[in-house]
Structure formats: C-alpha cells, structure tokens
Amino acid sequence: MVVQALKDQGVDVVFGYPGGAVLPIYDEVFQQKGIQHVLVRHEQGAVHAAEGYARSTGKPGVVLVTSGPGATNAVTGLTDALLDSIPLVVLTGQVPTFMIGSDAFQEADTVGITRPCTKHNWLVKDTANLSATIHEAFHVATAGRPGPVLVDIPKDVQFASAEYTSPQKARTGHYNPQVKGDLEAITELVAAIETAKRPVFYTGGGVINSGPAASQLLRELVEATGFPITSTLMGLGAYPASGKGWLGMLGMHGLYEANMAMHDCDLMINIGARFDDRITGRLDAFSPGSKKAHIDIDPSSINKVIKADIPIVGDIAHVLEDLLKVWKSRGRKTNVEAVAKWNVRVDEWRKTKCLSFKQEGKTIKPQHALTRLEALTKDHDRYITTEVGQHQMWAAQYLGFEDPNRWMTSGGLGTMGYGFPASIGVQMAHRDALVINVAGEASWLMNMQEMGTAIQFRLPVKQFILNNERLGMVRQWQELLHGERYSHSWSEALPDFVKLAEAFGAKGIRCSDPADLDDAIMEMIEYDGPVIFDCMVEKHENCFPMIPSGEPHNKMLLGEASTKDAIGSKGAVMV
Amino acid sequence: MSALKIKKGSNKHSAYNLRPTFSDVEERHTLAVLVDNEVGVLARVIGLFSGRGYNIESLTVAEVDHEGHMSRITIVTTGTPQVIEQIKAQVGRIIPVHEVHDLTVEGRAVERELALIKVICTGDKRVEALRLADIFRTNVVDSTLDSFTFEITGTSEKIDAFADLMRPLGLSDLARTGIAALPRGSL
Secondary structure, three states: OOHHHHHHHOOOEEEEEOOHHHHHHHHHOOOOOOOOEEOOOHHHHHHHHEEEEHHHOOEEEEEEOOHHHHHHHHHHHHHHHHOOOOOOEEEEEEEHHHHHOOOOOOOOHHHHHHHHHOOEEEEOHHHHHHHHHHHHHHHHHOOOOOOOOEEEEEHHHOOOOOOOOOOOOOOOOOOOOOOOOOOOHHHHHHHHHHHHHOOEEEEEEHHHHOOOHHHHHEEEEEEEHHOOEEEEEOOOOOOOOOOOOOOEEEEOOOOOOHHHHHHHHHHEEEEEEOOOOHOOOOOHHHOOEEEEEEEEOOHHHOOOOOOEEEEOOOOHHHHHHHHHHHHOOOOOOHHHHHHHHHHHHHHHHHHOOOOOHHHHHHOHHHHHHHHHHHHHOOOOOOEEOOOOOHHHHHHHHHHHOOOOOOOEOOOOOOOOOOHHHHHHHHHOOOOOOEEEEEEHHHHHHHHHHHHHHHOOOOOOOOOEEEEEEEEEHHHHHHHHHOOOOOOOOOOOOOOOOOHHHHHOOOOEEOOOEEEEEHHHHHHHHHHHOOEEEEEEEEOOOOOOOEEOOOOOOOOOOOOOHHHHHOOHHHOOOOO | HHHHHHOOOOOOHOOOOOOOOEEEEEEEEEEEEEEEEOOHHHHHHHHHHHOOOOOOOOOEEEEEOOOEEEEEEEEEEEEHHHHHHHHHHHHHHOEEEEEEEEEEEEEEEEEEEEEEEEOOOHHHHHHHEEEEHHHHOOOOEEEOOOEEEEEEEEEEHHHHHHHHHHHHHHEEEEEEEEEEEEEOOOO
C-alpha cells in the first residue's frame, strides 16, 4: 500500500535504510519495479540526499527509515530541510501500536521528537488511513512554503491490509495557502517601482521554490526595469550570474557592491527572502533610508525581523506575474534618469573588485582553485553542492550560476556533512550531469560513509575538497574575535584522501601545486566514476569580504588580498 | 589581525547580538485558536510557544464541536506588538489550525474564568469566609464542619481579589481553569 501511494505521487527514487520496524514496507519495495531504492550508509545521509534530489528537481524527496535510531538519525536532515524550505516526505517505521509507550526495542517518540523540526507529522494508527495520510503528506510538503513532513507507521499497521485511497479521493484538509498576492499591495509596489531613484531587488530561495516560471518572470522584470539585483545564498541561480544587473550574493560574506546597494537604496524589493541575520547584520542600521517591499508566501516571514512597508503574501510566480501585468498596463514607467545615475554608482562599487586575490608562490589559494573549477566546468551540465564553512562562501562568490536548481547548499541550518549525500541525491536525479560537491575536509568527513553509496549505485559524484587541514571558518572567527586562540579548529589525524578513495574503489587525486591544478581538475571531470579530489590549499586564508557581526552593510572588511591589490593603502576597513 | 579593528573578545561582535528595532512595550492579548481535535495538536501549539520563547499566561482547551472534531484553545499571552503579530502568524501556519482570532484587537470580548477555592477554618473566620463568598456570588460546592469549597466565576481579577481575601482566613487549595473568551455581539 505504501509503495502504491508513493507511485501514485510520482515518486521514482526513495533514499533509505532498513530496520526491524520497517521490514514489511521493505518487503513491498523488494517485490516491485518502478521505484528505485537507494541504500545509504547512515540515515542522515538519506535525508540530505533526498534534499539534493528535491532541490535539483523541484519535486519532493522521499526517505524511508526505521524506528528509534533510524528516526533520530534523520532529525538533522529534517531540521535542515525545514530551515531551507525543502519539500521532503519521510516515512519512519514504528514499533507496533500495542507496544507504543512500553520502551520497546528501537522505540522512540518519533512524532514528539520531530514535531518542531517538521512542517507537520503524523502517527498512523489505522491501516485504513495509511494511504490517505501519505497523500496528505505530499500535499502539505509541497503546498505553500515547502517543508519536510514525516509519517510514522507502526509495524502492525504496515502488516494489516485495508482499502486503498487514491490521491484524488484523499482529503487534503483545509490546508490551502494563499498563492495570489493582494492586488492593492501589488499596485502600491508598482507605484514605488515607477518613482524609485535607488532601487534594488533582493531575492531569495523563495524564487527557486516557486518554480522555473518565477525565475523567468524575475529575469523579465529585472531586464525591463534595469534595476540591480542581489540574492541570498539560497537564491543563487534564479537570476543568471552573467546578467547585466547582477550584483552577486549579499550578506556577511556577500559582495561589496551588493551590500552597499542594499545599504544605500531607497526601494528594497525583497522577493522570497527572509531577512536572515546573516543578511541583515546590525538591524538598527540595516538599509536605513529605504522603503521595503516584502513578497513571501509565508505570512510569518513578514515583519518577523524587518518591518515591511509594502507586505505582499503570495507565491512568487503569481505575484510577479500580476506585478508585471500592472506595471505594463500603467506604461512600463521607471525613473530612468535617477536609475541610470544609481547604476553608475553601483558600477563604481563594482570597481572595488572585492573578490580579487593574488595567486602567487607554490601554494594554491582556495579562491584560485574555485576560479579554475569555474572556468573548466561552467560549460558543462553542472550541479554544485557544498558543505558548510569557508569553502561554501567561496563557492558562492567564485562560481557563477545561470539557472535555478543548480546550487544545493545548507543555508539556514549550516549543516556540515550536507554536501556529499546531497550530491548523491542530485546525481540520482540527473544521471548524466556533472555533479560536484565543493567541500572542506572537516565537513566532508562528517558523512564520508556515503562513499559506499556512490560506489554501489555508480554515481560519478566529484568530491572537490579544499583541504586546509583546518576548520577554516571557525579558525577565521577565532583569529578575528577570540585573540587568535585556535581552540580545536585544526584537523588532526586526517586520512590520506587518495588512499581512502582507493579503499572504496573510487579515484583519488591530490593536487598541491598551482601549476598542476588545471590538469588535475580535467582528470577529475573526465573520470567516469566518483572522485575524491584532495586540493591542498593555503592553510590560513580568510574569507572576505566580511561584515563583522553587529555592523551594518557599509562597514565591510575587504581583507588582506584586496588591500594589497585594487584599493591600495586605504586599509582593510572600508567606509 | 589588529588592522581589521575588531576589539578582541568584544561582546558587541557576537553573531547573535542583533536587536530588532520594534517597539518594546508589552501588551496582553487573548487569542482564540480553532484547531482540529487530533492527537498532539495542543503539543504543537504549546511547543511553538516554548520553542520560540513566547509567554503563556493562561491556556484553556476543550473540544467544542464533536461532529466536526474541532477544539478551541484560548491563550492569554504577553509580548510587544511585533511579537504578538509573530505569534498569530506562527500559530496560524500550524497545519491543524483553522482560525486564529485576536480577541483583544477584534473588539470587546467576554472573558471568564472559573476557580475552585478550598478554605479550612472554624469560628469567626468561617462566618467571615461565607459572608465574603456571598458578596462575590460564589457557590458553595462542598462543605464540612471545618471547610468550604467555593466555586467562583468571573474575570481573572475578580478571582485574584477573592483568593487574596480568603488567604488570611485559611485558603488551602486553589484550582483555576484559565480564561475562556468569546467576542461580544453577533461577531
């Protein structure tokens, strides 16, 4: 029955790990065709893989794990998906209903434990409700602001039989979030667009979650208005990095021009972003002179952190469509002269070249490694995942994304160990694509057991590890904020990554000389199978630009590299 | 790295030292929440309050529509206007929640609470307790030779006042239901 429900929901891949309380479902999985089950090596990996699958396809990811430890191991992934609004349906086995509450073997209060880290969850106590509940779960996971849901199924409920309810007949409840924005508010925003002198689009993951149409409409709007556009970490790719108005990512490690434009703008149009603390910095100095419009499908995002002058609750694609319609019907007006002047100012900020660095000597700079990776892979059908830390920020800064759903990273929760399993999920959905996980050695080790999965399912995922033998971001903060006391932020006793790859039956490549880098990257791309690329990089490189916490956007640190380079002796602290 | 001009160990630079700029005057609001009466729904609502650090001053819950499987949760909470708005939006997005009404904003509401108060006393004190109970229009629901249990209904303030009077006379136990509230008029 479970398998039938999944098939009717269009599921083709399930990531999971069997165990006692979920055996009846695994028995069904064994006796069917049509759904491929990917056996992971740890349940956390299953959830991240499903996240990678979901983010790269726009479809919900599906996970099947057992009770107790199976469910608790899934908790980090559920929380990650909740914070980044990723649609997941997680099915967990549970001890039989008559044993619930008796501290049975592998019993955990799964629904209780996962209540705060799912959008919703269910314990199915009667087989008659099982299929309908699974259909409802898919509806809740994908409708409105997407998120992870969990269905806990006791073993006796799995064994019993009952009449199957088709998706069409299943109750989807009263849960039908508003998708159309309020036309009055949209018209107010149009009026603001018509007169704004210093406008900026600030876009987020909501654009990507809304689907490809939202990205298309966004591109149309940006081209037609000529306003500059920046994006959060989650929203990269909604607007192409090669686009004329592109400012790059904003926020704590965002680009100088993006943060300056946010600080000095007079109209901020937030499309599907949530004023996260990594974006806003000091709140009382956040973009002090601007009128703020906020489009979000989740009413609780609006006025949570920053007061919105023009709040619009709705789905991005629907709202943008109406916005364009109204704007066009009123004559496609903008304050052309003022916006041109504003764009000149933005260009001045761009000249700071805040990402410049100097590759010299015999050590590879991580920025250089990513610049070369970008140059050698950008023309491929490419998907990028990352772990969490400095390498993640560098990847966001130095790689360019032309399309949505090509960039999978743990934004809200910042989960080290996300990227490798996520790359497996992406590769499952796109068998012929080039899938690269940009990693740090410390993050990568957190879920390295998934090498077994990559080998078993012949997934040629490329693990591009920027190895500085440090917890780079922790080290950077300790240097800047904790008196250079490097408490436990180095990676002692690292494995030999090449031998490790070989032990799993994969290919290992080590590169430490800048002169060998291009050839080594090409070797990685051309190898038909999983690769661990151990890129030995500069150990003490810091990630810049950076807004120190508690500072506003215009108080960015541009770092040593740019100090030596483009901006001369002005010093590291920019106005 | 002193060139970067960050004071070492300065608390100001903690990543989470980011104060919002909203009004900080706290208000008291009564919320009525209509929910599907299903397992765990109360845990979802109160888990949200504890998880996000909101206050609960009073909470009542019971099924109000047996056919439709609906329960009404009445919550009295305090917070700044922005926090109250957040609470309503956050509660509103819990899946089994159908409606959230802010009775404090939506017009005048009737608010009532019921309490049972046991007073143990004899002699003059016993006479005085009964006299005061009469003034407060309570019902005596249990009585022995040395005790009364009063049932009192009214606003929370009225119950506070009565309990304060009973304390020197021998109040031994107090059970309160929390507030139930409905909007006035035909709303």
